[in-house]
Amino acid sequence: MNVQVAVKMKSGPSIMLASGTWFDLLDPWHSHFTIEDIAQGLSNICRYAGQCRDFYSVAEHSLHVCDTIEEFKLEALLHDAAEAFIGDITRPLKQLLPEYKAIEANVEAAIYSRFGLNQMATPHVKLADLRVLAAEQSQLMPVGTDYWAAQSDVRPAPVTVEFLSPSNARDRFLAKFHELTC
Template sequence: MAAVRVGVGPTIMLRSGAWFDFCAPASSDFTIEDIAHGLANICRYSGQCSSFYSVAEHSILVSETAVGFEFEALLHDAAEAFLGDITRPLKQMLPEYKRIEAEVERAILDRFGITGKLPAQVKKADLRVLAAEQKQIMPEGTDGWVRGQKVDPAPIVVRHLPPSEAKRVFLERFETLRPAYVLRKPQGGGFSSGSEQR
């Protein structure tokens, strides 16, 4: 169970020792290492897949699939580093959770200079990776949701990276992609004051 601090708001301590406040995510002192660490240690599908498969590895695969939007795609599930990976059917029953998730996601995207909503191409890449990974790590026949949706499974291979390796690869990809993203950003969309944190 994560360490919890009472008094300021509902907060948790992060791997770096910083505190993350769910009522004030934008002013919380989180880093990209905190995000990578959390995502690397969370298993997708509530752990109900063939073997451990982290959200960090999923994010890397979506980033590799979303050509032209690799940086945004790498961070598309970053909020789960602090919120955990709630399965989609349960999430639909929790409107308050969805509101909190949106606020945490916005704080993270702003921190690293991503303005506006995530591009539609990221969602498309996410669905393509989802279709491919379900074929590889879930029981046969569980990919029926794809039929009729015109989702072309991404040409990816799930490697089941251990957490330490998934974290390392995630951080390396972040450091590689961020400079290129800064260069291609629209003029006038500068980084927020906290965006230089790592």
């Protein structure tokens, strides 16, 4: 019996995307992924390894980061786009996996190239991401989880977590992408 799974090892370890194309984890540069593939993945991944009070997608988080920043909005929207293909791994675990970090950096570089994103945006987006993280933690996590923000002088972003469904998060993510690129 021949069983086909949505993982292959032809040119490199690859996954099947919802669009029906293959994404090569070691050669993302030659993978035919689309913004729809990114939106599909991010809208179905829960932040905080699911350890929050309700489902909260990476896509919704990305929308908040985009809305928090004044410039580099497209870069902010796509700042976690690699997670659509490699998952959202918690920061403490990521620190233990140097090979994962190298794969993530390569996927991010391919995404930046594919969508013409500006590398100069990174420090601005990271600050907006931290501000959204502080706001999220005060809304999603046990009391006191966001203690680090006050100690670090990070002002929480003025965002409200809506707990969007995956389909709503995907649609809003795509609408924002098209608003920023048309």
